[in-house]
Amino acid sequence: MNPKQHQPDLDEDEFIIGEEDLDEIIDLDDQQVVDNHEDDDEHDEETQQRTMITEIDEDDDSIYTFESHEQSVFCCHLSHDDRLAVTGGQDDRAFIWDITDNGLIRFDTNGHHKDSIVSVKFNLNSTMVATGDISGIIIVWNVEDGKKIYDYEVGNDLNWLLWHNTIDNVLLAGSHETWMWRLSTTRPQCRTLQSFGCANLIAKLFGDGRRLAMGYEDGSIRVWNLKQNQITITIQGHQAHQTAITSLSLNLDDSLIATGSADGVVKMINVKSQKVIASFKLDELVNDNDDEKQENSIESLQFGGQNCLIIGSLDGRIEIWHVPSQTKRNQIPLPSGVSKLLVDPNNVNIVYAGCLDGVFRVIDIRTGNIVDEKRGHRDHILDFSISSTEFMNLVMFFAHVTHCYPNDESAVAYPSELMRLLRLFSTSLHPEVRMFLVRALILMRNKSQFAANDLISLLFELLKCPDKKLRALIKQHIMVTALQFFLGTDPVEQEGDKQRGSDDSDSDLDNLPSAQEIAMANRVNKKTRKRKRLLQRSKEVLKKYRKKSRPESFDFSAIHLLNDPQGMAENLFKMLESFNERFELKLLLINLISRLVGIHELQLLNFYSYLQRYLHPKQRDVTKLLQYVAQASHELVPPDSIEPLLKVIANNFVTERNSFEVMAVGINSIREICARCPFAMNEDLLQDLVEYSSFKDKNVSMAAKSLIQLYRHVNPLLLRRKDRGRPTQASQESGPPIQYGQLKAVDFVSGAEVLDEHELDPGDEPTEVDESDSDGSWIDVSDDENEIVNENFDKIQSDTGENDEGTNGKTVPDQDPKEKA
Known part of the structure; x- marks a missing residue:
């Protein structure tokens, strides 16, 4: 449509404008020049930004990249089966997308939120997902069909969302107040906790799910009993922080609470005593360029292995503190600030750090070294989530408990099944899954559940996999095996051999009388030569049997x-x-x-x-x-x-x-x-x-x-005279001490002169045979040595009555002249 067709017909005189009608004269040429310069600057910035993005994209370690958000991403979370991910950002939208299907979007929340989304969480079994924006709107979605289940508006700025760790339909949220909802299909139930006039900025659930620890904007710390709706621990006043609490963490057994504030102060609270047991402040770093102190706000802290507390701050450092001694063990400088820390759930000695320079770092707290770095982000890392790895957790769980069921066929066949799986799909398995399977086999081998040769042959086959970490693990295990081979028997096998040997021999040795019991049986009766010979014979048989039951020992390795x-x-x-x-x-x-x-x-x-x-x-x-x-x-x-x-x-x-x-x-x-x-x-x-x-x-x-x-x-000459002691015949015969490199040849052995030259050699047998032990009757000898010892023991006891009768009414036969001599 032409707009000139709708203009009214006017006279030309009405369009004549004089100078007296002008209010201001604007030079359009100058303004156009300025606008052109601004357009050129914007064009240059866009070109430079596009160039920077292209350079950053060249170094990308990511497996999947999701680019549907138009502005910054503030929060993210993974489902328990590691199939789905939810992200929320500054563009007022949250996306639920499938990781296993090349980032396919299941659904998004376009139009349902009014402001930036600051928190997203899957529930315990990943059937529901909650999204909350900064204006206080909370929406719960069904993961399967993407329908809205429940929505609520808290009315104030939302700080955190948290699903219950043991009940899948209980949701908690915090702003200036704390809400707890029990969601149901009929009528959801809502309950609020007491407010104290300031916002609660962060919260953590205890492992039992009954207590909730919260940090407030005024620096106070409180622990709530959710069942009784009561406060169990309160830290406020001079014992609390002087600024807002920015981070909170619980140790592995929920006995300690660690909190960090915006002024760089860390406090540790004993849950049992309900007191602050430690408080320290991070050292302030000074920038070399402008001599200004950098901001050392503690953005995240986590308890890890080795009784350590890992602290990340905005001034670009990670500090590792030893909790029992309250001393700093290590400090790791970083080129930029730390936004979040998380400890690996499968290895408490590994901590993950998201940094503001867009680099994701993996740190070993035992050595304080950066193990790995992942690049690919274009800007700050504001949040990240760790895979729960349920399958790998189950693999390691079975590896830990299979030795407790030696009679179960499935438990016995479990190592062979893992080895068969690795042989068939070694090159196609995910590197992390393959690594966990190898670690599970090494764990079971350390418990002697299968032969070492089977594992070594499998490890050599796995060297063909293009995985540097796997090769390093295989090299490490082979090195340990080789070192233990040269140092002696494997301690695990040695302990198993001892246990098996003791199980086989204990039942037989328990039935045999000991040498002390045999001697005691002979001591209470009258001493005769016949009983003495039986006692000596029983001791020899017992000694021979015990020597035979000993495990074979090798003197040379x-x-x-x-x-x-x-x-x-x-x-x-x-x-x-x-x-x-x-x-x-x-x-x-x-x-x-x-x-x-x-x-x-x-x-x-x-x-x-x-x-x-x-x-x-x-x-x-x-x-x-x-x-x-x-x-x-x-x-x-x-x-x-x-x-x-x-x-x-x-x-x-x-x-x-x-x-x-x-x-x-x-x-x-x-x-x-x-x-x-x-x-x-x-x-x-x-x-x-x-x-x-x-x-x-x-x-x-x-x-x-x-x-x-x-x-x-x-060398007594090195001692003072009073410390040398009295001289002895041995010290006098030894002579002066020898020097380094000197040999002392001995041509005479003291005491050798008393030996009889005509003494028989140990291998010679005497020519005469003493026949006094024979009583002229046949003796039945059993093949079982155990029966010999028991018969001899019974015979010693039965001789007591015969000797008593012989001495009372019968005469003793004449003794042999040799026995009298």
Whole structure:
């Protein structure tokens, strides 16, 4: 339609405008130039932003990418079966989409919310999903058909949504008040908790589902009993935070509550005593560019393994604190702030961190190292959810409990089924699922549920899978198996062999009388030569039977039969210097090297200086390390190599600033090293250690006296005259102490002169036979040795009555002249 057709017909004079009719003159050319410049700037920004997005997209580690939101995504959650995901964002919409079907959208909430969606949650069995926006509108949806089940408006800003962890139709929400709904098809029930005039910003349910911990805007902390609708714990006033609480976490057994606030303060509360047991503040970081203090608001904190508390703040750091000692164990600097932390439900030593630079980081709290980084986000990570991995949890659960059912066919066949599954679908399985299956098999192998050869052959077949983490796990397990092979029998198998051997022999040994019982039966009766011979014969039979029932022992292991132990020790030590695996594996490797050096008397001088860095009282497993040092000492080691090691032990352990137990351990370790390498001790160090013989603690004084006793035999010249003791015949005959590298040839053994030259050899048999034991009658001998012992025992007891009758009314036959002699 042409608009000129509707204009009215007017005279030309009416359209004449004079200068007196003008109010203002605007130069359109200048304004157009400005507008053109603004359009060019916007065009440049769009081009630059498109270029940046293209560069970021090149480094994308994601499996699925969902791009239906038009603005920032504020919240997300995964269903319990890891099939569905729900996301909500600033565009006032929430999407429920299928992960398994390339991100297919099930339904969205377009038009039902008035403001940005800040919380989305699936219920316990993922049949319902709740969405809530910042204006206070809460809607519950049916997951299957996408229909709205229930909606409610709280009237204030919504801070959190939470489904109950044991009841699938109970929903909780918090703003300035706290609501709890029990949803039903007929009439939903609603209940509110008491309000305190400020918003509750965060909440966590206890594991039993009966208590709810909440942190408020005024810094107070309260724990509610939901069943009784009462407050059980209240922390407020000077004991509470001075600013708003931003994070809250419960430990694994729900005995501790940790809270963090916007001013960087952390408080820990004991649930049983209802008191604050710890309070500390994060150190404030200063920016080097403008010398301004960065904001250290605690955005998230979580309890993890090793009794640790992991804290993430906005100033770009993660701190790991040891809860019992309340000391900071590690600090991990990051290039940007931390928005959220979550602990892996399958491994409490792994924590996941979402950061504001768009990088998702995986951190091992035992070492404080960043294990992995996932990239692909274009902007801040505001929320994330961890897969519940129900299938993998079931796999690990069965792996833990199958050894409790040795007679169940399904439990016995479970390892073989997992191995068959891996052999058939090793390359097509998801990497995480494949990793869990291998870990389950290793766990069952450690419990001796199947042979080691079956697992080793399977692991070598799995090396063809293109998975670096799986290969690292296989390498680690094979290394542990090899180290245990050279160090001796597998402890699990050894314990199983002992248990099986004891089960087989206990039933037979319990029926046999002991040697003490046989001797007691002979002691209460009259002593005769016949009873004495029966007693001796019964003891020999019993001793022979017990010796036969003992398990066979081997004196030589694989470590004694090596062709080139020196070369193997050098290669192992070279690998140890660049070893980056966990500390338990490093201990096994150190143990093998020290045993090689000690058994074969090898020369590996750098090994002693390497061990010095670990010899301090606070070192983990320091007693094992001291044992390995003594194990690697022998007489052929030069004293200059071990003497610095002795000084390190003396300086770090044998000092009064340590406890008495640490001092005693240090002196005993020095004594064990010197017993194998006596030349490493010098006179000054020995005199200092000997002074502890009069120490107030008995353990320390006894350890020093044992060192004195050692050097009285080894080298008494290093001791003072009063500590050498009285000279004995043995010390006089031993002569002066030998030096390093000197051999002492012995040509005479003291006491050898008293031996009879005409004494018979142990293998010769006497020519004469004593026939006095025979009474002239046949004796029936059973094939069962158990019956022999029991018959002899009964015969000893029956002889008591015969001897009494013989002495009362009958004469004793004449004795043999040989017996009289």
